[in-house]
Amino acid sequence: MISIGLDIGSVAAKGVMLAGDRSFKVVLPTGWSPRDAGHNIIEHLLDVSGIRRSEINAIVVTGYGRVALDEADKAVTEISCHARGIAEFYPEVRTIIDIGGQDSKVIRINEKGKVVDFAMNDKCAAGTGRFLQVMANTLGMDVSELSVAEIVEEKVTINSMCTVFAESEIVSLMARGVSKGGIIAGIHESVARRVAAMAKRVGIKEKVAFTGGVALNAGIRRALGRELGCDIIIPDVCQFTGALGAALLGFES
Amino acid sequence: MSNVELKDFTSIREVNLLRIKEAKEQGGKVVGVYCTYCPQELILAAGAIPVGLCGTKEEPIAAAEEVLPRNLCPLIKSSYGFAATDTCPFFHFSDVIIGETTCDGKKKMFEIMQEIKPVHVMQLPHLKDSEAGLELWIKELHRLKKFLEEKLEVDIKDEAIWKAIDTVNAETRAAKDICDLNQMDPPPLSGLELLTVTWSRSFTADKNEVTNMLETFKKRLLEKKVNRPRPRARVLLTGCPVGLGTEKVIRITEELGAAVVAMENCSGYKTLELLTSQEFDDPIVALAHKYIEIPCSCMSPNAYRLELIGRMIDDFKADAVIDLTWQACHTYNIEAYAVEKMVKGKGIPYLHLESDYSNSDLESLKIRIEALLEMVTG
Numbered sequence A: 001m002i003s004i005g006l007d008i009g010s011v012a013a014k015g016v017m018l019a020g021d022r023s024f025k026v027v028l029p030t031g032w033s034p035r036d037a038g039h040n041i042i043e044h045l046l047d048v049s050g051i052r053r054s055e056i057n058a059i060v061v062t063g064y065g066r067v068a069l070d071e072a073d074k075a076v077t078e079i080s081c082h083a084r085g086i087a088e089f090y091p092e093v094r095t096i097i098d099i100g101g102q103d104s105k106v107i108r109i110n111e112k113g114k115v116v117d118f119a120m121n122d123k124c125a126a127g128t129g130r131f132l133q134v135m136a137n138t139l140g141m142d143v144s145e146l147s148v149a150e151i152v153e154e155k156v157t158i159n160s161m162c163t164v165f166a167e168s169e170i171v172s173l174m175a176r177g178v179s180k181g182g183i184i185a186g187i188h189e190s191v192a193r194r195v196a197a198m199a200k201r202v203g204i205k206e207k208v209a210f211t212g213g214v215a216l217n218a219g220i221r222r223a224l225g226r227e228l229g230c231d232i233i234i235p236d237v238c239q240f241t242g243a244l245g246a247a248l249l250g251f252e253s
Numbered sequence B: 001m002s003n004v005e006l007k008d009f010t011s012i013r014e015v016n017l018l019r020i021k022e023a024k025e026q027g028g029k030v031v032g033v034y035c036t037y038c039p040q041e042l043i044l045a046a047g048a049i050p051v052g053l054c055g056t057k058e059e060p061i062a063a064a065e066e067v068l069p070r071n072l073c074p075l076i077k078s079s080y081g082f083a084a085t086d087t088c089p090f091f092h093f094s095d096v097i098i099g100e101t102t103c104d105g106k107k108k109m110f111e112i113m114q115e116i117k118p119v120h121v122m123q124l125p126h127l128k129d130s131e132a133g134l135e136l137w138i139k140e141l142h143r144l145k146k147f148l149e150e151k152l153e154v155d156i157k158d159e160a161i162w163k164a165i166d167t168v169n170a171e172t173r174a175a176k177d178i179c180d181l182n183q184m185d186p187p188p189l190s191g192l193e194l195l196t197v198t199w200s201r202s203f204t205a206d207k208n209e210v211t212n213m214l215e216t217f218k219k220r221l222l223e224k225k226v227n228r229p230r231p232r233a234r235v236l237l238t239g240c241p242v243g244l245g246t247e248k249v250i251r252i253t254e255e256l257g258a259a260v261v262a263m264e265n266c267s268g269y270k271t272l273e274l275l276t277s278q279e280f281d282d283p284i285v286a287l288a289h290k291y292i293e294i295p296c297s298c299m300s301p302n303a304y305r306l307e308l309i310g311r312m313i314d315d316f317k318a319d320a321v322i323d324l325t326w327q328a329c330h331t332y333n334i335e336a337y338a339v340e341k342m343v344k345g346k347g348i349p350y351l352h353l354e355s356d357y358s359n360s361d362l363e364s365l366k367i368r369i370e371a372l373l374e375m376v377t378g
Helices: A034-049 A078-089 A129-138 A143-149 A163-175 A180-202 A218-228 A238-252 B006-010 B012-025 B040-045 B074-084 B089-093 B104-113 B131-152 B158-181 B191-203 B207-223 B248-255 B283-291 B303-315 B330-345 B362-377
Strands: A002-008 A012-019 A022-029 A058-062 A095-099 A104-109 A115-120 A208-211 B030-033 B049-052 B096-100 B119-122 B234-239 B259-264 B320-326 B350-355
Touching: A002 A034, A002 A078, A002 A238, A012 A034, A012 A238, A022 A034, A022 A238, A058 A078, A058 A238, A078 A095, A078 A104, A078 A115, A078 A208, A078 A238, A078 B362, A095 A180, A104 A180, A115 A180, A115 B362, A129 A143, A129 A163, A129 A180, A143 A180, A143 A218, A163 A180, A180 A218, A208 A218, A208 A238, B006 B012, B006 B191, B006 B207, B012 B030, B012 B049, B012 B089, B012 B191, B030 B040, B030 B089, B040 B049, B040 B131, B040 B158, B040 B283, B049 B089, B049 B191, B074 B104, B096 B104, B096 B131, B104 B119, B119 B131, B131 B283, B158 B191, B158 B207, B158 B283, B191 B207, B191 B248, B191 B259, B234 B248, B234 B303, B234 B330, B248 B259, B248 B320, B248 B350, B248 B362, B259 B303, B303 B330, B320 B330, B320 B362, B330 B350, B350 B362
Parallel strands: A002 A058, A095 A208, B030 B049, B030 B096, B096 B119, B234 B259, B234 B320, B320 B350
Antiparallel strands: A002 A012, A012 A022, A095 A104, A104 A115
């Protein structure tokens, strides 16, 4: 049986194909059309695997673009997909923290990998990948460069929760000559603090896994570990957890 | 009344508007009511028409924000906005308006509303289990009676109040009977249909007529075979008031294949177990005892609400609970903590949503509700 899982996020579209003991993955920018992004991911997966479309048994789609894709057999929320993806490879995990491009989530799962509770950030970019992206732009950097340039010892506190206000706060910090590395450490702490508060409200049960594109940032990983006061498991393919979960759910439907 | 259909409830507002207009032309009096705490029996006993006022649509909010702060509950802004823009015909025809101090926002908004129409505000005690609380409430009912007598130039007799108590008790029983039908599986009414019935009844000019409608509609529902599929999940909705115009959470839940089988909120089940007892000598005391029991989150403590939700979860066989708080409604927002604990204690998934009347968060509401339903159905 061959299953494709797609996770069409606000920034990146991720795809995973599971075919027997082989697996393939692809990531592309979502761009303006989630439908085209999903379609391109499927084409790419077929290309790299050499598998024909007629051989695919199931396509499950998740992410904010999940309703746009008519090629999918089923649409499932990211919450269930992240739970399924983590449960497969990290059965000891009970709390998942997922920070994506436009939202962040805390998901509590039981020993069977079933969602028992969850929380999501409200209508605001604070504590999301978008916040990081805006701050990186203000600093004249790419978001992928942030963690390398971080200097924790020179950390300054960023007080504004609002992305727009935080941007002007950073501009004034730079004008005062505060080091970029210290500002970055403050930005990372701001995101981690916001997400940790949400996690504490849901209730943290170890072990904790950190998924989503923002988990690629080592600075956020460290800051989140400090805020939660516990070790955090970073899945090897943190960005693909949702797509992987979707592909696994395809086998079950 | 041989046949009553859902559309008869949908058209209640329109039909009754004409009647209210006619009644006014013949010298009748109309009293506008915002909240279930208002003892409508006194208005009926005064020979006037008690009528619900608009406050569940987004349209007039922008106008309200010219006067009221933005960061205020949408229900208050909508209510005031309808009044200020003269777009609620029921407000338009009202001779006087009755408000209650259910929250700070409403209390202060009513002061401003005085510029438009005479508003009588009842001081609602918030510690209902205290002797002083009940005493205050009885006095407030007397004060309302006096206000109505003066403004409407009538003398409200005890016999008339007892008669009105019978009328309202009968209407409450009939509404509860309709809601209880949804304990069946599959439920005969969708959440949107149930809302149409329970919410629309507050706009009627004739309580006896709406009681008849409810009773006939119940008979019809029992005769009719329900051939809708069993829902994906049975959801209980609780929290802030919902009406037509602000039904987005119910709509999304049902578009996702679940059914909102019951609603523990103001126009819904919250008040339907409460009947005025005939055991008292004084009808005002009897009314005070009934109305003070309403489990609004403005009451502290508010144990009856938790008990009611708990019982409704069992009676309506709810698979999940959605608790809706309108933005800036502090009491429902804070009470969500206790509701969450109780619901999860029963082993049922619980979702707390904070929203306003706009459509800007439809997607984020949808993913939360969808994930809740996936928790139920796997």
